[in-house]
Amino acid sequence: xxxxxxxxxxxxxxxLLTTEGLPLAILRRILDTxxxxxxVTERDVKKVPLLRGKSIFNLFFEPxxxxxxxxxxxxxxxxxxxxxxxxxxxxxxKGETLLDTVDNLSSMHADMFVVRHSxxxxxxxxxxxxxxxxxxxxxxxxRHAHPTQGLLDMFTIRRYKRDFHNLRVAIVGDILHSRVARxxxxxxxxxGVPEVRVIAPKTLLPARVERLGVQVxxxxxxxLRDADVLLMLRLQSERMLSAHIPSTQEYFKxxxxxxxxxxxxxxxxxxxxxxxxxxxxxxxxxxxxxxQSVILPQVTFGIAVRMAVMSILASx
Numbered sequence: 001x002x003x004x005x006x007x008x009x010x011x012x013x014x015x016l017l018t019t020e021g022l023p024l025a026i027l028r029r030i031l032d033t034x035x036x037x038x039x040v041t042e043r044d045v046k047k048v049p050l051l052r053g054k055s056i057f058n059l060f061f062e063p064x065x066x067x068x069x070x071x072x073x074x075x076x077x078x079x080x081x082x083x084x085x086x087x088x089x090x091x092x093x094k095g096e097t098l099l100d101t102v103d104n105l106s107s108m109h110a111d112m113f114v115v116r117h118s119x120x121x122x123x124x125x126x127x128x129x130x131x132x133x134x135x136x137x138x139x140x141x142x143r144h145a146h147p148t149q150g151l152l153d154m155f156t157i158r159r160y161k162r163d164f165h166n167l168r169v170a171i172v173g174d175i176l177h178s179r180v181a182r183x184x185x186x187x188x189x190x191x192g193v194p195e196v197r198v199i200a201p202k203t204l205l206p207a208r209v210e211r212l213g214v215q216v217x218x219x220x221x222x223x224l225r226d227a228d229v230l231l232m233l234r235l236q237s238e239r240m241l242s243a244h245i246p247s248t249q250e251y252f253k254x255x256x257x258x259x260x261x262x263x264x265x266x267x268x269x270x271x272x273x274x275x276x277x278x279x280x281x282x283x284x285x286x287x288x289x290x291x292q293s294v295i296l297p298q299v300t301f302g303i304a305v306r307m308a309v310m311s312i313l314a315s316x
Contacts, residue, residue: 005127012316015127015136016309018145019186027154027190033308034155034301040077041303050311051080054111058084059101060139061117066275066299067139067149071114074306080112102126110134112313120144135313143179148309149274150183152302154191156294157229159301160270164191170223170265171214172199173233173255173282176206180274184231189213199223200255201245220254220261227265232257232273232283248281258284262292270294 004021008014013026040048056075060068068084075082087101102113112135115123120142127136140146161167169188175181175198188196189212198209199217210216217223224230235251245251257271271283271293279285288295 005124008316013312014316015123015138016147016313017123017127017136017138019147019150019183019190020145022147022186022190024190024192027151027187030151030305030308030312031155031158033312034151034304037077037304037307037311038301040307041300046077047079048077049079051075051078051314054078054080054314055109056080056082056112056114056310057105057110058082058114058139059087059105059116060085061087061098061115061122062140064116064140067116070299070302071137071139071148071306074303074310077303078307078310080310098122098125099129102129106130106134112137112310114139116140118142137309137313140179143177144182146179146183146274148302148306149180150187151309152298152305153180153184153231153272153274154187155301155305156272156298157270159297160294161228164188164193167193167228168195168197168226169193169229169231170197170199170217170227171231171233172220172223172257174204174235175200175209175233176204177236178233181231181233182212185212185214197223197227201251203245221264224261224264228269230257230262230265230269230271232271232277234274234276235278235281248278252281256280256282256284257287259286259290262287262290268292272298275299 006015006017040046058068058071072082113126114137115126116139122141123136123138138145138147171181171184185196197215197217199220269292271287273295277283277288
């Protein structure tokens with residue numbers, strides 16, 4: 001069997017490309033390390049010198065505000081030098097290839113690339129191409145993976161629920177186009193969640209999704225019953241090449257999370273959303289801003305998780 005491209009010959013994390021195939025010990029190490037960084041984000045002086053002298057390049061080939069900003073904050077809190085590049089508006093538009101861009105930036109003494117790209121596999125391609133001393137983090141590639149979002153969701157769940165081994169977790173919405181859902185499913189199953197449900201209309205589910213070890217539900221009431229955690233997903237209309245739903249109003253009627261539907265889950269269930277939210281489409285404002293929502297803490301925890309990933313990669 002070929003070696004996991006994310007790990008070095010000693011089994012240590014070399015790149016973070018996907019949660020799929022990540023050993024349980026590494027997932028736990030990331031979550032445990034993030035726990036120590038939560039305290040840093042609450043201090044008056046929010047910096048630690050772990051990445052002083054390191055250069056981190058944010059290579060975003062498609063737009064993102066939240067992910068790019070949290071990666072930038074995380075790197076700066078680790079005292080790294082951060083270079084943000086909006087590639088879509090520069091070299092790529094002039095015809096330069098992806099690997100040519102990476103080669104040019106590598107010659108500027110880059111230590112780490114944080115990559116977001118519309119094509120699945122772009123981060124893997126870069127990781128195979130760069131020098132052995134350069135680290136690559138996948139910040140989202142096509143429909144494939146968004147590992148740091150999946151990890152910050154796991155961190156949030158652990159913060160509120162402590163243990164993964166007795167949870168029912170429901171992932172609701174546009175599973176078909178969601179790289180986040182794939183990262184969540186792989187992480188949840190590795191961490192030992194016994195029951196992972198996906199809830200969506202048939203048009204928004206990948207073929208043979210049950211092979212990932214999930215229960216499939218098309219009925220919201222049935223899928224939410226007695227759930228401990230609800231992971232809501234954004235309806236990604238920009239990735240839809242044809243009409244997957246009759247209308248957003250129709251979608252909200254059947255799959256939007258309202259207080260009435262939330263009441264079907266456990267009384268202490270928590271609601272997460274990777275953002276940006278479409279209020280009134282996949283989630284009602286009363287739920288998004290309500291007492292069971294942990295959507296804003298998710299964003300805060302995202303900084304600590306990305307600090308953890310960067311510090312672990314830099315130390316290996």
